[in-house]
Amino acid sequence: MNVFIVETDKTGLQKFYKEIIGKFETYAPVEKFGKYDYKKVSKLDECDPDSPIEMTMSVKPLFFPKTAKVMKFREDNTGTTVSETDEDPLTGQRVILGVKHCDARGLQVLDQVYKWDYIDTDYQKRRENTLIISTRCDKAGTQCFCTSLDYDVENSDAHDIRIVNGLDGKIYIQAVTQKGEGFVKENLSQQSAVGSQQSLEEIKKHYQLFEASFRLKMNYSEVNAKLQKLFDSLEFETVSSNCISCNTCAFICPTCHCFKITDEKIKDTGVRYKSYDSCNNGYFTLMAGGHNPRPVKYRRWRQRALHKFVYYKERFGMNLCVGCGHCAISCPVNISIFDVVNQVAKI
Amino acid sequence: MDYSKQIQEIASKLFAENKIDYFVGYKQNSFDDSQVPFLITDPAEIPKLVFTDRSVFNLANYLKPDHTKRKRVGLVVKGCDSRALNLMLTESQVKRENVYIIGICCEGVLNEKGEKAQNCVECVMPDPVVYDEMIGTPTGKREYKVNVDIRELATKALEERADYFESIFENCIRCNACRHSCPLCYCAKCCLDQETSTLYHGANTSSGAMHALMTWSLHLAGRCVDCRNCEKACPSHLPLHLLHKQNESVIYENFQQHLAGMEKDDRGAFYKYSLSDPDDFIL
Amino acid sequence: METEVKEAQGKIISAENPDITAPADWQPVIMGILCNWCSYAGSDLTGTSRIQYPPNIRIIRVPCSSRVDPWFIIKSLQTTADGVLISGCHPGDCHYISGNYYARRRFLVTKKLLNFVGYHENRIQFSWVSAAEGPKFAKVVAKVTEDIKKLGPLHRYKKENF
Ligand code: SF4
Ligand code: SF4
Ligand code: SF4
Ligand code: SF4
Ligand code: SF4
Numbered sequence: 091m092n093v094f095i096v097e098t099d100k101t102g103l104q105k106f107y108k109e110i111i112g113k114f115e116t117y118a119p120v121e122k123f124g125k126y127d128y129k130k131v132s133k134l135d136e137c138d139p140d141s142p143i144e145m146t147m148s149v150k151p152l153f154f155p156k157t158a159k160v161m162k163f164r165e166d167n168t169g170t171t172v173s174e175t176d177e178d179p180l181t182g183q184r185v186i187l188g189v190k191h192c193d194a195r196g197l198q199v200l201d202q203v204y205k206w207d208y209i210d211t212d213y214q215k216r217r218e219n220t221l222i223i224s225t226r227c228d229k230a231g232t233q234c235f236c237t238s239l240d241y242d243v244e245n246s247d248a249h250d251i252r253i254v255n256g257l258d259g260k261i262y263i264q265a266v267t268q269k270g271e272g273f274v275k276e277n278l279s280q281q282s283a284v285g286s287q288q289s290l291e292e293i294k295k296h297y298q299l300f301e302a303s304f305r306l307k308m309n310y311s312e313v314n315a316k317l318q319k320l321f322d323s324l325e326f327e328t329v330s331s332n333c334i335s336c337n338t339c340a341f342i343c344p345t346c347h348c349f350k351i352t353d354e355k356i357k358d359t360g361v362r363y364k365s366y367d368s369c370n371n372g373y374f375t376l377m378a379g380g381h382n383p384r385p386v387k388y389r390r391w392r393q394r395a396l397h398k399f400v401y402y403k404e405r406f407g408m409n410l411c412v413g414c415g416h417c418a419i420s421c422p423v424n425i426s427i428f429d430v431v432n433q434v435a436k437i
Numbered sequence: 438m439d440y441s442k443q444i445q446e447i448a449s450k451l452f453a454e455n456k457i458d459y460f461v462g463y464k465q466n467s468f469d470d471s472q473v474p475f476l477i478t479d480p481a482e483i484p485k486l487v488f489t490d491r492s493v494f495n496l497a498n499y500l501k502p503d504h505t506k507r508k509r510v511g512l513v514v515k516g517c518d519s520r521a522l523n524l525m526l527t528e529s530q531v532k533r534e535n536v537y538i539i540g541i542c543c544e545g546v547l548n549e550k551g552e553k554a555q556n557c558v559e560c561v562m563p564d565p566v567v568y569d570e571m572i573g574t575p576t577g578k579r580e581y582k583v584n585v586d587i588r589e590l591a592t593k594a595l596e597e598r599a600d601y602f603e604s605i606f607e608n609c610i611r612c613n614a615c616r617h618s619c620p621l622c623y624c625a626k627c628c629l630d631q632e633t634s635t636l637y638h639g640a641n642t643s644s645g646a647m648h649a650l651m652t653w654s655l656h657l658a659g660r661c662v663d664c665r666n667c668e669k670a671c672p673s674h675l676p677l678h679l680l681h682k683q684n685e686s687v688i689y690e691n692f693q694q695h696l697a698g699m700e701k702d703d704r705g706a707f708y709k710y711s712l713s714d715p716d717d718f719i720l
Numbered sequence: 721m722e723t724e725v726k727e728a729q730g731k732i733i734s735a736e737n738p739d740i741t742a743p744a745d746w747q748p749v750i751m752g753i754l755c756n757w758c759s760y761a762g763s764d765l766t767g768t769s770r771i772q773y774p775p776n777i778r779i780i781r782v783p784c785s786s787r788v789d790p791w792f793i794i795k796s797l798q799t800t801a802d803g804v805l806i807s808g809c810h811p812g813d814c815h816y817i818s819g820n821y822y823a824r825r826r827f828l829v830t831k832k833l834l835n836f837v838g839y840h841e842n843r844i845q846f847s848w849v850s851a852a853e854g855p856k857f858a859k860v861v862a863k864v865t866e867d868i869k870k871l872g873p874l875h876r877y878k879k880e881n882f
Contacts, residue, residue: 122604122608122673123608123673123674123675123676124674125672125673125674127608127673146673146674147610156610156611156641157640157641157642157645232468232469233468305468331476331504332473332474332476332499332504334498334504334614334617334618334670335503335617336612336613336616336617336618336670337612337613337614338612338614338670338672341610341612342610342612342672350639352639352640353639354638354639354640354879356799356800356880357800361640363639363640363641363642364640365611365639365640365641365642366610366611366641368612371613372503373630386503387503387504420672422618422669422670423473423494424466424471424473425473590836591836595735595736595835595838595840596736596737596738596838598836598837598838599736599837599838599839599876600838602837602838603838603876603877603882606877606882628789628791642879643882644798644877644878644879644882647794647798647837647877647882648794648795648798651790651791651794651833651834651837652789652790652791652794654833655791655826655829655830655833656790658826658829658833659825659829679836680833680837683832683833683836684829684832684833687828687829687832687833688825688829691828692825706825707822707825707826707829708822710818710821710822710824710825711821712811712821714821714825714828715828716811716824718827718828718831718846719824719827719846719847720845720846720847720848720860720863720864
């Protein structure tokens with residue numbers, strides 16, 4: 091754990107943000123239709139890095155966009171020619187402000203699947219070229235449960251820099267990774283107050299208060315252990331009874347990574363797209379020939395719950411759910427994966 | 438408006454007389470005063486049923502076979518929900534003998550901010566139009582008002598409107614929650630599902646969203662009952678009512694003041710015609 | 721909701737995006753969706769009677785004007801077309817008795833909604849043309865082409881840039 095800390099105050103932080111926005115391509119939470127979403131910004135007053143926890147979308151679309159061109163094709167009488175798309179040159183440094191800790195962790199989890207098997211170069215490039223500045227929440231949201239899972243929220247290194255609103259009125263800018271340290275040293279002009287052990291204590295104090303504010307707490311290892319044997323549980327039917335099988339929960343989840351491939355054509359040229367898909371969608375497992383192994387919604391919800399809490403952990407050693415609670419907030423009928431796994435595991 | 442007691446009594450009676458297999462009502466969320474739809478098959482769960490001015494969902498949506506498997510259902514409906522149910526009955530989506538309808542004379546529900554929801558302020562029919570049992574005092578049909586947002590947008594210039602709608606379509610993530618939450622969107626294979634329209638608009642692009650939302654609203658024109666279940670479901674909080682209310686106002690003005698689902702056996706505005714329909718826009 | 725058509729010297733300005741312009745000799749592409757029994761036969765008659773009409777229209781034949789789902793129109797406008805013309809039998813003459821009466825209702829609502837979200841209303845036009853009205857078909861196509869030419873190229877919501 092890196093302990094390079096800079097102490098500053100509200101105006102100092104604002105100045106830091108402004109400098110970043112002036113120098114780099116910056117993304118930050120922006121309000122639209124009453125909900126927050128990470129969007130490109132050119133001025134600090136356009137965005138709110140201290141946005142409320144209830145975001146419409148996670149930070150995922152900046153790395154794995156809701157739709158991306160995979161290739162272009164053209165058909166003529168000589169056959170089909172395939173070409174690269176003009177999408178995203180992916181050069182230059184990007185900075186994202188105001189990322190929630192859970193969202194940042196979500197990226198770490200996503201990394202596993204993107205560097206396994208097939209290496210998605212677009213994703214890797216976006217990851218390498220992005221610096222993540224995270225703001226620690228002061229208080230947990232109603233649906234948050236990040237502290238109950240298999241990762242250490244306090245000492246997380248999923249972000250490069252974290253910003254903590256200390257209880258003593260000071261603001262602490264802490265570099266967590268090497269990359270973050272270099273960035274702070276380079277871009278923060280007033281470095282007078284380099285923090286010490288004292289500041290670490292303050293950050294810890296802030297964390298304790300934050301941790302105490304959680305409404306939802308679970309015993310992760312017990313849930314995980316029990317769920318492993320509960321594939322045939324009938325409880326899945328009860329917990330999913332009011333799910334309407336929309337795709338919302340997967341689309342807004344920071345770690346869901348399923349996608350579908352579609353071709354679209356106008357005249358003789360076309361584009362192959364890759365866009366989000368969700369296992370809650372009734373067509374998700376429909377096969378050519380008409381067989382669908384998950385025709386009813388409780389089986390689809392079982393896949394969702396077990397992929398999140400069992401399968402991914404088995405394969406990659408990380409829980410696929412990071413406890414952000416986005417799904418419960420955005421779900422039309424407020425189904426929370428927290429309730430689902432606890433109810434199924436009967437804890 | 439708190440009818441929890443009455444609903445619980447009716448539900449226990451129905452289960453006791455073995456008249457229903459499912460009961461669909463509302464349940465209080467544990468974390469705040471909002472509610473969620475609640476499907477029960479076990480009479481032991483009845484005490485959890487509630488109904489207040491936070492009971493915002495259109496439960497007729499749960500009559501789709503995915504949810505209640507064409508079994509016998511006891512259902513709580515408000516005025517707008519009952520209009521949707523009326524259409525579902527007319528369109529043969531449910532059998533009348535399979536639903537036991539508890540109609541509520543609605544006094545309006547609250548939106549997220551705790552104010553009376555816009556569609557309730559503009560509601561034309563707060564009383565149930567189809568029911569087996571009615572709770573509350575009917576207040577009768579009200580006058581139709583053109584939606585305020587529509588009137589405001591209509592005064593804006595074309596470009597301005599287009600810019601506004603572009604931002605709506607850009608923010609759509611094409612999750613299809615709007616479609617799945619609408620009781621009148623029941624097609625088993627939807628022409629907008631990305632799996633069935635891959636060759637044209639399968640991707641989650643903005644133009645795909647525009648195509649999907651416009652087609653969707655036009656397939657619901659003359660049928661939409663303004664329950665706003667779609668809008669409540671949308672994770673991007675898009676003002677989807679603009680599309681529906683625009684269609685509704687054109688239909689009301691031009692086609693004998695048609696409002697969807699108000700009468701028994703009344704089909705949507707596009708399932709009938711009049712010889713005197715406006716013709717002046719046709720060359 | 722009437723929007724004025726803008727004109728500039730020697731250039732056509734797109735009605736929906738003022739920053740999109742086209743040279744004065746720009747030719748629009750118009751999607752024509754014609755019913756099999758009247759309008760398509762009518763357009764045939766135009767041809768066999770050797771009446772000239774603008775070549776901007778690309779014709780598709782459908783069984784009846786009520787076969788036209790609104791998304792045909794939306795798809796046309798999103799891909800290649802700058803405007804759409806839909807034509808069917810005169811009221812009372814529908815081969816399927818009442819198809820065009822149903823269609824008429826849908827057309828009105830579709831036209832109004834498309835205008836509401838930002839298409840100039842002249843981009844979507846409808847006509848009744850019978851099998852005997854060859855000259856009328858030519859006139860209708862000429863008028864629609866003329867109207868759409870004034871509106872300039874359609875850029876809003878086009879698939880390639882939205
Ligand atoms: S499943 Fe829900 S709580 Fe878990 S990471 Fe996804 S959106 Fe967040
Ligand atoms: S939970 Fe479903 S949508 Fe999400 S990654 Fe797993 S299979 Fe895909
Ligand atoms: S968001 Fe909610 S209703 Fe939609 S699929 Fe997920 S759990 Fe079901
Ligand atoms: S619910 Fe909202 S975001 Fe989802 S498809 Fe419908 S309009 Fe788009
Ligand atoms: S379109 Fe929306 S408002 Fe209209 S009936 Fe369906 S859910 Fe209700």
